[in-house]
Amino acid sequence: MKFLKSILSLPFHLVALLTGSNSFIANPIIGSRLLNYCGLHILRYCLAHFLTQCRWSFLLWKMPASDRKAFHKDGFLVLQNYLSEDEFNALVIETTAIEGEARELSQGDTHTQRILLDHESLEKSPALKKFISNRSFNNLLDYGASFAHPALLYLQRIRNGLYGQTTHSSDPQKNIHSDTFHPTMKAWYFLEDVAPEDGPFTYVAGSHQFTWKRLKWEYKKSITVQNHPDGYSEKGSMRADIEDLREMDLPNPQALPLPANSLVIANTHGFHCRGQAVAGRGRFEIWAYCRMNPFIPLPKIMARWGGRYQRRVMRWYWSYLDKKNEKRGVPSTWHLIDHKLVTNKEYDAKK
Helix, strand or coil: CCCHHHHHHHHHHHHHHCCCCCCCCCCCCCCCHHHHCCCCCHHHHHHHHHHHHHHHHCCCCCHHHHHHHHHCCCCEECCCCCCCHHHHHHHHHHHHHCCEEEEEEEEEEEEEEEECCCCCCCCHHHHHHHHHHHHHHHHHHHHHHHHHHEEEEEEEEEEEECCCCCCCCCCCHCEEEECCCCCCCEEECCCCCCCEHHHHHHHHCCCCCCCCHHHHHHHHHHHHHHHHHCCCHCCCCCCCCCHHHHHHHCCCCECCCCCEEEEEECCCCCCCCEEEEEECEEEEEEEEEEEECCCCCCCCCCHHHHHHHHHHHHHHHHHHHHHHHHHHHHCCEEEHHHHHHHHHHCCCCCC
16 A cells, blocks of 8 residues: 555655745655655755745846945845834834734744735734735835745744743744755745744845855755654754854854844845844744745746635634644644733733
């Protein structure tokens, strides 16, 4: 039966080679040591980066030249004082009063709490709706992602420490890592000041760049990653330590503590992490995410209005997982929580 299942699934595994699939354990072709020894991973890596450069060439008008220069040099772009004071204050008032469906993911000693910014959650939030529909803002995200495609946006709070509890596991997001083998985009717009003790976004400047030393490191990892599993690298999100960074001739990670009203757009193929934080501290932000099939040569995928359907699919998927896990008697990984946990900094539902 297992052999038959492997044969029947082979066409799907082959098709996945031309998608963003990156797991060395879920796909026996992507994870084949022999094929990777012959250069399969490196072939996909090189082709994905080449096509990303092609898409960026179509989108040059979406990001000012000086910002593009910084983004491609460092792998991230920082824009402070992004909104006017009045616009920012209106945004803060609305984000602390929003009542959308809230969900939480617990990893080690950290809670990531989110409200999807969709039609339902934005119904009574005109300033927030204006912000996420702003053409200049979306142009920056499009260029960062190399796709003219609506990003998923969330209101997000990071809480460090399990409400005073202790845990023996650590937050894997606080380990230096690359999200996947190809350029991809995440962005953070900070609604509160981010101090060093709040776990600021941390990035290894220049680590997104296509270099010979990075290529050699990727090749070596593609062959050995399954021999040294860490729970994430073998799934395609490569972890790196200081010795790895030295091997690639990269600098030390750089933390980015920033004032409120700052926007950060990053290529998360580069090595990055969530900074170490003091228990009880955290961040409050609007978080954006876009990861598309890297082997599509043209940047236009979906009209801006198509984002509404994308968000509906996300809600449907969460509901499906809720029902599936309820039958198994376990909570969903992204489980429902009180929305006040996201919007209220001092709120603790367990008090």
